[in-house]
Each structure stands twice: as structure tokens, then as C-alpha cells.
Amino acid sequence: MKTTISKMAQLANVSEATVSRAINNKPEISKQTRQRILTLARQFNYQPNIMAKSLRSKRTHTIGLILADIENPYFAALTKAVERKAISEGYHVLLGIMVDDLQQQAEYVRLFQTGRVDGILLTSQKAEVNCLSQLDHMLDMKRRNFPFVYLGGVEYRDVDYITHDNELAAYNLISHLIDLGHRKIGFLHTKYATKMRELGYRKALADHDIPLNDELMVPIEVGIAQARQATEKLLNRPDRPTAIVGINDFVAFGVLQAVREFGLSVPQDVAVAGFDNIELVQSLDIPLTTVAISVEKMADEAINLLLKKIEGKKTKVPEHITIEPELIIRQSTQANRKKGDVEPEI
Amino acid sequence: MKTTISKMAQLANVSEATVSRAINNKPEISKQTRQRILTLARQFNYQPNIMAKSLRSKRTHTIGLILADIENPYFAALTKAVERKAISEGYHVLLGIMVDDLQQQAEYVRLFQTGRVDGILLTSQKAEVNCLSQLDHMLDMKRRNFPFVYLGGVEYRDVDYITHDNELAAYNLISHLIDLGHRKIGFLHTKYATKMRELGYRKALADHDIPLNDELMVPIEVGIAQARQATEKLLNRPDRPTAIVGINDFVAFGVLQAVREFGLSVPQDVAVAGFDNIELVQSLDIPLTTVAISVEKMADEAINLLLKKIEGKKTKVPEHITIEPELIIRQSTQANRKKGDVEPEI
DNA sequence: TTGTATCCCGTAACCGATTACGTAAACTTA
DNA sequence: TAAGTTTACGTAATCGGTTACGGGATACAA
Structure with a gap:
């Protein structure tokens, strides 16, 4: 049987709210109580259920990464950099790999938007072949105010993007x-x-x-x-x-x-x-x-920008960041x- | 404002339970009612909230993929194959990329087990350097009966794995x-x-x-x-x-x-x-x-086995599957x- | 002594779905 | 026609957390 917050509350002889406060470093709790609860948590290996957490707080701490082609070493390196940066910011990466066409991209955008991720990183490659269709998904997300950042070679004026020069x-x-x-x-x-x-x-x-x-x-x-x-x-x-x-x-x-x-x-x-x-x-x-x-720089900028948008500090105008190339x-x-x-x- | 199940219930003039039945293809509902609800769902772009769903049903429809090194083309190809197969089975892939050591692998195993994924696919490469430590995580998962499958070159008798000969x-x-x-x-x-x-x-x-x-x-x-x-x-x-x-x-x-x-x-x-x-x-x-x-074969077998375990049809003895090599x-x-x-x- | 601010914590509503259970109506069966 | 069964749906509990709100205790100021 998994340790839930109610069991923790019983064990510590406090309310569930107090357990939550202890775990999440909230200020409205005394040092002693927090210590006591944290010790018990370690002892009983208490891991808060992420789904319950997300349901209430409306934050999944997950970002979606939609890739054109992971077998291209450049994208593989980018994926790694994105994952590293995400983890360091307390986020996880949900992967979407397109194989054929943009139909799939639309599908991913739809799937990811059902409360699964807090924001989306869109990478593109073949997209330029049919950029209108791609722009469609992005404008759609923009309309419903869903945080996303585009990582790519083509500049779309209307959306936030990171690109290299x-x-x-x-x-x-x-x-x-x-x-x-x-x-x-x-x-x-x-x-x-x-x-x-x-x-x-x-x-x-x-x-x-x-x-x-x-x-x-x-x-x-x-x-x-x-x-x-x-x-x-x-x-x-x-x-x-x-x-x-x-x-x-x-x-x-x-x-x-x-x-x-x-x-x-x-x-x-x-x-x-x-x-x-x-x-x-x-x-x-x-x-x-x-x-x-530098894929690291791209990943850093992309996630910084995305998190800024997720946290509501979205700028009015689309932000465009350019990474300098290095010969x-x-x-x-x-x-x-x-x-x-x-x-x-x- | 997002369309929730309660709004749908209002719109269709039925209870939330009935909406759920319509959406999830449950039998206890008349054809007409289902049609009416499905039409409304399309009309109002109703997307059930995944977190709420998972919280109740205890299924995230997500699997965790822990990789040693995504920059190795072999693993990149494997990742793609896994993602494709997962999507085709209605699952998503949460990515974990280890960079340095096995410490991280333990961390991922812990993170992924907090209700985030239904099962884990563990890939390994450098692990053999220190296989005991890796085996530790796996035995730990086995002890708490958490579904996972090992994809690798080293055979561990005690756990389920897919390997190639x-x-x-x-x-x-x-x-x-x-x-x-x-x-x-x-x-x-x-x-x-x-x-x-x-x-x-x-x-x-x-x-x-x-x-x-x-x-x-x-x-x-x-x-x-x-x-x-x-x-x-x-x-x-x-x-x-x-x-x-x-x-x-x-x-x-x-x-x-x-x-x-x-x-x-x-x-x-x-x-x-x-x-x-x-x-x-x-x-x-x-x-x-x-x-x-064939990474496709590996991915197929791995996910089939993993899903079998997730669905509770776990075999008593560890299952070992070998993919034939092709010269x-x-x-x-x-x-x-x-x-x-x-x-x-x- | 009384008022008030602060600290710490409990109560209960809530997030958005699923599902066990109950039940009225329609349909079978004897 | 009475009793049993099936069908279709509603009610309410539940998953495991977060959080708005309220209230008791203590401290401090008036």
C-alpha cells in the first residue's frame, strides 16, 4: 500500500493540510512540526502523488517536446540539452516524435494540451515545406493562450521563438x-x-x-x-x-x-x-x-522563456531570441x- | 474557460456519469444519448482532463523511458521506435536521459514512480560498469511490484528483459x-x-x-x-x-x-x-x-511485455525475450x- | 484588562474525472 | 398479471492532493 497524505496525517497526528505545508515548504508551520513530518516522510518513503497534485494546482511540471527527427544528431543533442535543463528546473519532458507529416504535429499539440503538460517546445525541420499548416497549430495555441516556444530555423513573426542566426x-x-x-x-x-x-x-x-x-x-x-x-x-x-x-x-x-x-x-x-x-x-x-x-544555449533560452510564459509573466509582444553562431x-x-x-x- | 465534464453534463442535460459513459464507450448507455453527447463534445471541443482521469483510474497511459545516451544513433533509433509503438498503443513517453552515472538512474526511477508513469523501460549502456547498483533499482521496483522492462545487453536473471543475442x-x-x-x-x-x-x-x-x-x-x-x-x-x-x-x-x-x-x-x-x-x-x-x-522489434516486444505487466497479466517468472540478430x-x-x-x- | 496582530493549525471545499450502487421504466417470462 | 430481468441513467463516494477560510493560542501594545 502506497503512503498517501492521509496516512501521513494519521502518523504525524496532524491534518492533511499540515502535511502538505510541511512537504511544500510553506511558511505557515512551526519548525518542529515540519521536521517531525519530514522525518516521518523519509521513514515511510512518502512520495506525493503527482496526478492529484496537478489536478488541484493545475501544474504538471512537465513540458512537451515535439521533434521532427530524433535520428538527426543535432536534434538528439538538442533533446538531451532540453531534458537536462528541464530537470534542473524541476520539469520533466514528454516526448513527441513526428515521423511523416504535420498531421501528427497537430495531433501532438492536441494530445499535449489536455492537461498533460504545462507548455510545449516545438521543433521543426521539414515543417518549412508547408509552413502555413504549422503556423496554424501555433496560432491556435496562441489563441487559447497556451504557453509554447518555437525552436527553429524559420522565423514566424507572430510567435515566440528561439533561433540561431x-x-x-x-x-x-x-x-x-x-x-x-x-x-x-x-x-x-x-x-x-x-x-x-x-x-x-x-x-x-x-x-x-x-x-x-x-x-x-x-x-x-x-x-x-x-x-x-x-x-x-x-x-x-x-x-x-x-x-x-x-x-x-x-x-x-x-x-x-x-x-x-x-x-x-x-x-x-x-x-x-x-x-x-x-x-x-x-x-x-x-x-x-x-x-x-550551442544546443545548450538554445535549450536554456527556450526553457527560460517557456517557464516565464508558464508562470504567467508573458510578454505582450512575441519574444524572439537569436543564438549567435560560432565558426x-x-x-x-x-x-x-x-x-x-x-x-x-x- | 476549458470545457469540463460538468459543463458537458449541463449542456447535454444528463449527469456527469453519463457523459463519462458516452466518452469512454461504456455499454450502459443508449445509442441516441451517446450520439448526442459525442456531437456536443466535438462542438465544444471537450478534452477530458488527463490528470483527473489518472487520479481516479490510477492509469497515466504514460511510460517512462530511461536512456543512457541519446546521442548514440542506436539509442536515438530505439527511442523513436519506442515512441512510435507507445503512441500506437495509446501511451505517451516520458523521457529520462542519464548523463553521468547511475545516481541519476536511481533518481529517475524514484521520480517516475510517483504516479507519473504506469511502467518503466530501462535502457542501459555504461551500467555494466557497475551493474550491482543498477540491479538494485530494478530489484527495488520488483519488490514493490512496479512494472518495468530492461532493454539491454547484459542479462539479469531476476528481471524481465529484452535483449538481442x-x-x-x-x-x-x-x-x-x-x-x-x-x-x-x-x-x-x-x-x-x-x-x-x-x-x-x-x-x-x-x-x-x-x-x-x-x-x-x-x-x-x-x-x-x-x-x-x-x-x-x-x-x-x-x-x-x-x-x-x-x-x-x-x-x-x-x-x-x-x-x-x-x-x-x-x-x-x-x-x-x-x-x-x-x-x-x-x-x-x-x-x-x-x-x-531491429530496434522496431525490440520496441515492439518491450512495450508488449510492459503493457502485459501493467495490465496485471504479469507472469510469475521473469520473462526473457531475445531478438535475433541479422548479419x-x-x-x-x-x-x-x-x-x-x-x-x-x- | 482588553484589543489586536501573529503564528500555527484544522476544516472543508475543490480540482475533474471514474465508478459502485441504487432505481425507475421497459421488457421478459411464467 | 405478478415477478423477475434488463436497460439507461442519476447519486454520491472517491482518487490524493491543494488551498481558502476560520479560529484558538500566544504575545504584545494600549
Whole structure:
């Protein structure tokens, strides 16, 4: 038989209210009584029933995390960071993983709103394909005043979101390559998402007076195999690029492989870089240059903002927080001079 | 104002009990009344409060998933499979991610048992380092009759678990290599975990009358860099192995890199293989031979068993379910004959 | 001495559902 | 037609907590 508050009350010879006060650190109780009750609680392993607690107090101390794709290491890392931060704030994480489409996202939003969670963290990836539908759920939550924060690459003016400066990230990365002397820079990107990274690419070229060559910007499906294929095509061009950037580290990894299969060396013949700084690319024989965005910072900001909304301190205007990107230069763009590698030709 | 059951009762001009009967498909209600209530429910977007429901019925329809390391792609895939299966059975997944030690696992077990979840799925990895402590939590849950299932590589006789036949997996993989003519097979493994794979390695050699060479079994920390280092040492031996197996695909990936850095080719000079069949290794320029264990099957079996226990149909004796491994032969051990590659010397 | 503020605690309503039990009406059966 | 059964629904208890409210005891000020 589980120890309930009424049994505790009996044991301590006080009312249930007093037990509640002792457990929850309320001030209206004497030191001695609290100590006595806490000791008994430990002794009888009393754990207040969360459901009863939530029912009355209307707080579940749980947040919902809706993910697009947990098998993407970036999201896995984000999930971990979110869970850590949540626990440290006394919250739990209820998981929702979308597999196919946005229909599911709507379903999760509905399921989570039945008193199961205090707020929702929405992560998106494929969503941009059909952003109106996604925006719908969010506006719906906004209408019923349900706390949520969007974590994503696309900025929706009307809702609170945390994002990283994708444009600046790309700008910095491309500028780095230009500084190294590259003029023909391939860019494997996705058609719908990550528009901001594309903007950064364009802006960096423009700022350095390099004419844009549309054919170096190749839209692909995200994937190592697709990246390899696209890279091969790029390398077969007469004006072969001297640098190729993937829209994320996986794509960049595919590029890296393809370049070497082609018989060229990295970074001497072709520099390679990506985005996200997933663990894998640090451990490659040629570590990848990439742009990191701290998932810890994102998780921190996201949960801070969400808790602020949950606790009712919601700002009138949607809050938009941007995490600064961090360019991480590794061997795949800049050969290690100690080993006496050749400087990239200018 | 949210629609509650009492408001619904008012609207439909019936008692709350009748509303409950309509919503939950109970038989003691006439067809017409049910229809009328369901229509109203849709109209007023009535969503029963989960907390109230759980408080009374003592079922949260949530399971807790305690993970060792979500950044490992294998566990990410497992998490996804578990979530999918849970949703399809009408359950949600509450996430717990351990970072450091088993202290946290105990903490999660405690937190989750306060009426938050109906049962727990325990996944483990580093646990084997200190299995007694982990076993402690499990025996504790067993004592208080709390439903849980262990998903892991180590078999604990006393608790229900789902595992894959690690010994057979290794046995099949090593046998495959032996069949290809390999006699000197390196094995990069971890000191504590995956004893079963080590057993499979030994057994396969013994069954083929190949003497065991201790020096080919190298204990390492799991990681790409560590794998590269260990591989280099193996390749520098006078009796260089003709095949090297990593304890998981990440390690195998490190091996693959190191072998090629060393100037040898895969699989002609050195065959390489791993375990887990993570997505990455399928997309390499030289796809890796590996042993897959279906995370979907694991998730299915685990949740089926867990739900059986939750629903009280618990078997007297601990149930042990083993998922069969599947050897996936790819180019890293067997060169594609179409391309006219050389057969490995026998 | 009396009034009042403070401290500590108990009483009971309440959160929103489920469910055991009771019962009137309709329907069977002898 | 009387008695028993079934059907459909209402009443009220209940799950295990939180919290608004009230009141007794003590301390302190007037």
C-alpha cells in the first residue's frame, strides 16, 4: 500500500493540510512540526502523488517536446540539452516524435494540451515545406493562450521563438572561405528550408564582389548519398569549385568522401565545410570546418522563456531570441601548417 | 474557460456519469444519448482532463523511458521506435536521459514512480560498469511490484528483459569472416560491456579450430579517435590482422578510416565490420558489413511485455525475450564482384 | 484588562474525472 | 398479471492532493 497524505496525517497526528505545508515548504508551520513530518516522510518513503497534485494546482511540471527527427544528431543533442535543463528546473519532458507529416504535429499539440503538460517546445525541420499548416497549430495555441516556444530555423513573426542566426552563420563561413582565396564556392542546400543560410551565402559573395554563379548552388535532398552524387557533378564541371559547403554536416561528410573518391585532396584541392558541428565530424581523419550553434544555449533560452510564459509573466509582444553562431575552423578548409601542407592557391 | 465534464453534463442535460459513459464507450448507455453527447463534445471541443482521469483510474497511459545516451544513433533509433509503438498503443513517453552515472538512474526511477508513469523501460549502456547498483533499482521496483522492462545487453536473471543475442551476432559475424578466409581477426571491444560479443568471437574461432591470439583483442574506449589509434597499432604488428571488427559501427568507422590512412584498401587488404547498423555506415563510399538488431522489434516486444505487466497479466517468472540478430554483408568485408575486385586470399 | 496582530493549525471545499450502487421504466417470462 | 430481468441513467463516494477560510493560542501594545 502506497503512503498517501492521509496516512501521513494519521502518523504525524496532524491534518492533511499540515502535511502538505510541511512537504511544500510553506511558511505557515512551526519548525518542529515540519521536521517531525519530514522525518516521518523519509521513514515511510512518502512520495506525493503527482496526478492529484496537478489536478488541484493545475501544474504538471512537465513540458512537451515535439521533434521532427530524433535520428538527426543535432536534434538528439538538442533533446538531451532540453531534458537536462528541464530537470534542473524541476520539469520533466514528454516526448513527441513526428515521423511523416504535420498531421501528427497537430495531433501532438492536441494530445499535449489536455492537461498533460504545462507548455510545449516545438521543433521543426521539414515543417518549412508547408509552413502555413504549422503556423496554424501555433496560432491556435496562441489563441487559447497556451504557453509554447518555437525552436527553429524559420522565423514566424507572430510567435515566440528561439533561433540561431542562420544568415550570419553562412555569411561567416563563406567569408572565411573567401578570405582563404576561394572564389568558386559550391553550396549544396535544400530547396525549402534554410533560406537564411542561402541568404548568407549570397550576401558574403556580394560583399566581396564575387559574382553569383547559380549553377554552384545545388538543391539536394539531405543525405550522404545525395551529397556524394551532387558533389561528383560539381567536380566534373570545367570550372570546378575550389570549395564546397554542405547545408549540414552530414551533407558535408558526403562531400568530403566524394572529393577524395574523385582523387582530389582536402583541403588542398577542394575545401569542405558544413553546419551544426555534430560529434562525428570532429573525429574524422580530416576534421570538418563547420558552424556550431550551442544546443545548450538554445535549450536554456527556450526553457527560460517557456517557464516565464508558464508562470504567467508573458510578454505582450512575441519574444524572439537569436543564438549567435560560432565558426569552428578545422582542417577541412585550412590545412595544418605544422605538417607542412601547401597553402591554398589564391 | 476549458470545457469540463460538468459543463458537458449541463449542456447535454444528463449527469456527469453519463457523459463519462458516452466518452469512454461504456455499454450502459443508449445509442441516441451517446450520439448526442459525442456531437456536443466535438462542438465544444471537450478534452477530458488527463490528470483527473489518472487520479481516479490510477492509469497515466504514460511510460517512462530511461536512456543512457541519446546521442548514440542506436539509442536515438530505439527511442523513436519506442515512441512510435507507445503512441500506437495509446501511451505517451516520458523521457529520462542519464548523463553521468547511475545516481541519476536511481533518481529517475524514484521520480517516475510517483504516479507519473504506469511502467518503466530501462535502457542501459555504461551500467555494466557497475551493474550491482543498477540491479538494485530494478530489484527495488520488483519488490514493490512496479512494472518495468530492461532493454539491454547484459542479462539479469531476476528481471524481465529484452535483449538481442549478442553472442550469436558476434558468432555469425566472425564466422562470416572466417568463411572468407580470414584467420587473423582483430577485435576492438570495451572492457566491461558486451561480454557476450566477446564470447561469440571466442566461440567462432574455437569452432573453426583457430587458436585465439589475445593480442588481437584490444579493449578500447568507444570512440572514433580511440578506434583509429588502436587500429594503427594493430596494423603495425608483424602479423597484421586481415580483418578488424569494431564493437559498434562508430568504432568500425574509425577502423575503416585508419586502415585507409595506413595506405591499405578495404576489403582487399583488411576487411572491416561493426555492430548496430546505424544509418551512417550504409552511406559510406565503402558500406560497412555489420550486424543489425531491429530496434522496431525490440520496441515492439518491450512495450508488449510492459503493457502485459501493467495490465496485471504479469507472469510469475521473469520473462526473457531475445531478438535475433541479422548479419548484413556489405562491401567492407566482401568486395563487389561486378567491379572485378580481387577475392580475398585464402 | 482588553484589543489586536501573529503564528500555527484544522476544516472543508475543490480540482475533474471514474465508478459502485441504487432505481425507475421497459421488457421478459411464467 | 405478478415477478423477475434488463436497460439507461442519476447519486454520491472517491482518487490524493491543494488551498481558502476560520479560529484558538500566544504575545504584545494600549
